[in-house]
Amino acid sequence: MGVIEARDVTRRYGEGGAAVDALRGISLDVAAGQFAAVMGPSGSGKSTLMHILAGLDRPTSGTVAIDGTEITGLNDKQLTLLRRHNIGFVFQFFNLLPTLTAEENILLPLQIAGSKPEHEWVESVIERVGLGDRRRHRPAELSGGQQQRVAIARALVSRPTVIFADEPTGNLDSATGAEILAVLREAVDTYQQTTVMVTHDAGAAAIADRALFLADGLIVRDAPCKDAGDIMAILADLSAR
Amino acid sequence: MTRYALRSMASHKLRTALTAIAIVLGTAMMAGTFVITDQIRNAFSDIFGTSFAGTDVYLSRRPAFGNGTGGAQVGPLPASLIGRVRAIDGVSKADGQIQAIGSLVVHGKYLSSQGGAPNLVVSTLPKPFNENTLVDGHYPNGPNQVALIQQTADDHDLKVGQHVGLTTLQGVKPVTIVGVFQFGDVSSIGGSTIIATTFSDAQRWYDRVGKTSTISVDGEPGISPAALKRRIGAQLPHWVKVQTGTEAAKEQTDEISGAINSFFTPALLAFAGAAVLVGAFVIFNTFSITVAQRMREFAMLRTIGAMRRQVLSTVLGEALMVGVMASVIGILAGVGFAKLLGALFKAIGFGLPLAGISVHAWPGVIVPLAVGVLVTLAASFAPARRATRVPPIAALREGAVLPRTWLSRFTPYIAGLALLAGILLVFQGVTGSGPTTQRLLTIAGGAILSFIGLAMVSRYLIRPLARAIGWPLSIGRGASGRLARENTTRNTGRTAVTAAALMIGIGLVVFFSVLINGFKQSFIGSIDESITSNLIIQSHSQGNPVPEDAVRAAQGVPGVDTALGVAFTQVKIGHGGTDAANGIDPATLPRLYKFQWQKGGSDALLGRLHGDDALVEEQFAKSHHLAPGDTFQVTSIDGRHVTMHEIGQYKDPVLFSGFMVSRGTYSELTTDHNPQVLLVRYASGTDENATTRAVRQALKPFPDVNVQTNSEFKDSFSKQINQLLYLLYILLAMSVVISLFGIVNTLALSVFERTREIGMLRAIGTTRFQLRQTILYESVITAIIGGILGIVIGVVLAWVVSLGFRSSGIVFAIPYGQVIVSLIVAAIAGAVAAAFPARRAARLNVLEALQYE
Numbered sequence A: 001m002g003v004i005e006a007r008d009v010t011r012r013y014g015e016g017g018a019a020v021d022a023l024r025g026i027s028l029d030v031a032a033g034q035f036a037a038v039m040g041p042s043g044s045g046k047s048t049l050m051h052i053l054a055g056l057d058r059p060t061s062g063t064v065a066i067d068g069t070e071i072t073g074l075n076d077k078q079l080t081l082l083r084r085h086n087i088g089f090v091f092q093f094f095n096l097l098p099t100l101t102a103e104e105n106i107l108l109p110l111q112i113a114g115s116k117p118e119h120e121w122v123e124s125v126i127e128r129v130g131l132g133d134r135r136r137h138r139p140a141e142l143s144g145g146q147q148q149r150v151a152i153a154r155a156l157v158s159r160p161t162v163i164f165a166d167e168p169t170g171n172l173d174s175a176t177g178a179e180i181l182a183v184l185r186e187a188v189d190t191y192q193q194t195t196v197m198v199t200h201d202a203g204a205a206a207i208a209d210r211a212l213f214l215a216d217g218l219i220v221r222d223a224p225c226k227d228a229g230d231i232m233a234i235l236a237d238l239s240a241r
Numbered sequence B: 001m002t003r004y005a006l007r008s009m010a011s012h013k014l015r016t017a018l019t020a021i022a023i024v025l026g027t028a029m030m031a032g033t034f035v036i037t038d039q040i041r042n043a044f045s046d047i048f049g050t051s052f053a054g055t056d057v058y059l060s061r062r063p064a065f066g067n068g069t070g071g072a073q074v075g076p077l078p079a080s081l082i083g084r085v086r087a088i089d090g091v092s093k094a095d096g097q098i099q100a101i102g103s104l105v106v107h108g109k110y111l112s113s114q115g116g117a118p119n120l121v122v123s124t125l126p127k128p129f130n131e132n133t134l135v136d137g138h139y140p141n142g143p144n145q146v147a148l149i150q151q152t153a154d155d156h157d158l159k160v161g162q163h164v165g166l167t168t169l170q171g172v173k174p175v176t177i178v179g180v181f182q183f184g185d186v187s188s189i190g191g192s193t194i195i196a197t198t199f200s201d202a203q204r205w206y207d208r209v210g211k212t213s214t215i216s217v218d219g220e221p222g223i224s225p226a227a228l229k230r231r232i233g234a235q236l237p238h239w240v241k242v243q244t245g246t247e248a249a250k251e252q253t254d255e256i257s258g259a260i261n262s263f264f265t266p267a268l269l270a271f272a273g274a275a276v277l278v279g280a281f282v283i284f285n286t287f288s289i290t291v292a293q294r295m296r297e298f299a300m301l302r303t304i305g306a307m308r309r310q311v312l313s314t315v316l317g318e319a320l321m322v323g324v325m326a327s328v329i330g331i332l333a334g335v336g337f338a339k340l341l342g343a344l345f346k347a348i349g350f351g352l353p354l355a356g357i358s359v360h361a362w363p364g365v366i367v368p369l370a371v372g373v374l375v376t377l378a379a380s381f382a383p384a385r386r387a388t389r390v391p392p393i394a395a396l397r398e399g400a401v402l403p404r405t406w407l408s409r410f411t412p413y414i415a416g417l418a419l420l421a422g423i424l425l426v427f428q429g430v431t432g433s434g435p436t437t438q439r440l441l442t443i444a445g446g447a448i449l450s451f452i453g454l455a456m457v458s459r460y461l462i463r464p465l466a467r468a469i470g471w472p473l474s475i476g477r478g479a480s481g482r483l484a485r486e487n488t489t490r491n492t493g494r495t496a497v498t499a500a501a502l503m504i505g506i507g508l509v510v511f512f513s514v515l516i517n518g519f520k521q522s523f524i525g526s527i528d529e530s531i532t533s534n535l536i537i538q539s540h541s542q543g544n545p546v547p548e549d550a551v552r553a554a555q556g557v558p559g560v561d562t563a564l565g566v567a568f569t570q571v572k573i574g575h576g577g578t579d580a581a582n583g584i585d586p587a588t589l590p591r592l593y594k595f596q597w598q599k600g601g602s603d604a605l606l607g608r609l610h611g612d613d614a615l616v617e618e619q620f621a622k623s624h625h626l627a628p629g630d631t632f633q634v635t636s637i638d639g640r641h642v643t644m645h646e647i648g649q650y651k652d653p654v655l656f657s658g659f660m661v662s663r664g665t666y667s668e669l670t671t672d673h674n675p676q677v678l679l680v681r682y683a684s685g686t687d688e689n690a691t692t693r694a695v696r697q698a699l700k701p702f703p704d705v706n707v708q709t710n711s712e713f714k715d716s717f718s719k720q721i722n723q724l725l726y727l728l729y730i731l732l733a734m735s736v737v738i739s740l741f742g743i744v745n746t747l748a749l750s751v752f753e754r755t756r757e758i759g760m761l762r763a764i765g766t767t768r769f770q771l772r773q774t775i776l777y778e779s780v781i782t783a784i785i786g787g788i789l790g791i792v793i794g795v796v797l798a799w800v801v802s803l804g805f806r807s808s809g810i811v812f813a814i815p816y817g818q819v820i821v822s823l824i825v826a827a828i829a830g831a832v833a834a835a836f837p838a839r840r841a842a843r844l845n846v847l848e849a850l851q852y853e
């Protein structure tokens, strides 16, 4: 039993001869508190899978359940509420609102949900991601790394069932990327936060508990992570075949 | 580059369309103005052409002042002139005609004309002067016979043989309808009722015994009208105006044209101008936004070798095409607008005869086209210049910003100066001397400058205003209000210009509301303060007097203490302009009117008012430098000179401007001594309602007389003023509508710009409804900012203008109700404008939006 349960998920784009099968039958479970990395070459279906698991897109066939709720049959409104309460996002390009301060950006999901922020919880999250002294700054006054910290705090603040992170370090230099990964890892450990991260960087995947390898819309390997070298080896093995 | 500009337009059809509409509506108003004024001119030209078609020479009284023929005011000619003219060699025929005001009474009901057109009574002229065409029966040839114009007969279902009444200065006369005619070959002249009688009936009934209004002359074959005119003129005194029929037709047509050209056309064009100005703001804003959004594109053009000039011409080329396209559509739509205006005027009781629609290149096509294209180009020039300053490197970098120019440091000061200078110009125009046209142009220029100045200043007010207006939206739960508030302050320049476009429309609405309210309050206030009568009685027909017999009838009603006729007419003062001469009865006026005595004036003095004595209004004394004891010259419209002697001064610039003389002296100054207004006061202790009923009963024989209590009179006055105001509102609605498209355009472009942000918001749990709400609030906040700015500038300008009218007794009074309504209208406009962009935003696909670049 996982907080995410996907069964035989397929996704086809377009029709007829021009149709592309982005996902060709994927089943997976992610357990509560687990940090899973999704790896694979470009075009293997990572983003598509993540979008379907997060309720942003619908599978062509198959089912997805989040925290026991079957989501493939939900309408737009229900999906929106699911995302609001059960899902957090960290994007490659941060996607912060330029008009809001760091703190306001972090509180945005609570605002949208119309729920009152618990002061201590919010403080702990801001502290955790290391933004204590920058909370009054606007995104334009923050570095890329700081912006991504804001994004992580924003994902954490509503205590979602799962956080999805799509290439969270893709737009950062490697040193900053490493910092961000450390922040993510720490958050997962501190809050037992289930997290799924899409990446094509072996170094990034190495901090996860488990790595799923995608190729041509199928899971070709599902292994616990030890270190970057180990993952590189798996990648090399996969590409050799 | 032209092809590039065309492509760009085609790929942004919606943006192009919304931008074009801003100019289409303004140019449509302009073109429509030219069309309808042309229609009116042509209609009158046709009417007068028909009237004088069979007349070789035309005789009337020469007015002593004014350029006009002045209608009945000018006074009649002695009827003996007809015989003298007939005796002149070369005259084959000469006949007199009486023109008066009156209408039929059918089953006790007074038949009014349509849409405020006049109720005319004319005596029948024989052939060849009579250009009417009989449709039924015959022309009156005996006593108590009338013929009607076809429209009047049709409208009221009147038939030959029917017995009806005709209002005259001697009460209602029983008449029989003996004929129905058309004027030339048309059934109506702009909705006027026209009743034809015999010459002798008209003389008796309309106080013209031994007199005639005009004389029409037909020459013997072989003598030209011009020669005959000279011959007749040589034998008649100078106060007889002798014209050929053609000259008379031309003069009367020109008089109407003059009124149209000097008032009607400029007034309508001013509203069209306001619409065009609003359009300019919308275009400026749209081009500014799109230039900002296309920065990468321009940078790319520069990297591949495009010159700055080429970038400039890309943007200006697009503007040129939008301008031409929009103006052409506008000119075509102008015909529709002209029809709308015609219907509108008729609806508010301002019916005018309209000839068929014809569109002339000058000015109907060329002016709107030139204005539309030039305004579009001018408004897009600054954004186009900005586009040229995009550095090529911006193609490679995300979020590059344009360098600020050195000029931009001074913008706030320039803006503030423009605002102040604009207001001062308006003040200068109102209070300054000089020709009216020049002063009006100064006022208009000042208003435009102050609008532009405030638009520029408002950029610095957006933050505090948005914070204040958005505050109620941001309290409580919900992110929509807060996000909306932040969005309005995101690009203050953009919000400022969007709001400013609405500001102009609302500003003008408020400006006119305040001014007109001041006028209304002054008039009603003066009546409340000074008039102590119970009834205020006037004719239903504008400008028609109340018969002296009606005054006597009212006086005879038990319970009536005083029935006093007040007469007034225009006279020429010295060698200068004209002013009002008021004929009053000094013995009874104080019982109905409270004087505000000034220098040397007192109720006792009133008792000594006789002969050439005059009481003068304070302003009149000021402008003619008069003190008690001084004398001044007046000339009546029929050329009589009288020297008046000032004995004292009073103050009432609203009800009794000019000067007061006794009714006896007044008859020296006028051609019609009947009063215009009848004031009735009841004896104390009488039952008001019963007495009012009794007066109504006693005045039954004068059905064109409108018996109103003071409050009824004030109400109907307010109603008339409000109708004028509604007309102004409708004309200004166009400006508001254009600014609405401006809001739609800005929001749509902003939504497009924030696509990825919207995707993010949706991803983290914002519902479609919340998203719509955010955009709705953003729009409403922007619109309310526009409304507030408009109210401020409208009130300020109205106050400045009212300063100039203070001496005429016009007060400055803000109609708070109307001001609040205009703010609500602004908010509603904002809500309406949000509908489309909000729907667009809500329908965005979350995934596509997130991946949008």
Ligand SMILES: Nc1ncnc2c1ncn2[C@@H]1O[C@H](COP(=O)(O)OP(=O)(O)O)[C@@H](O)[C@H]1O
Pocket (backbone or CB within 6 Å): A013, A014, A020, A021, A022, A040, A041, A042, A043, A044, A045, A046, A047, A048, A049
């Ligand atoms: N909206 C779409 N329409 C059509 N094809 C798409 C769309 N999105 C993704 N694809 C295709 O689906 C496959 C998987 O894409 P994606 O999930 O983005 O892979 P990844 O994130 O691993 O690079 C690719 O072949 C891609 O071209």
Ligand SMILES: [Mg+2]
Pocket (backbone or CB within 6 Å): A046, A047
């Ligand atoms: Mg991807």
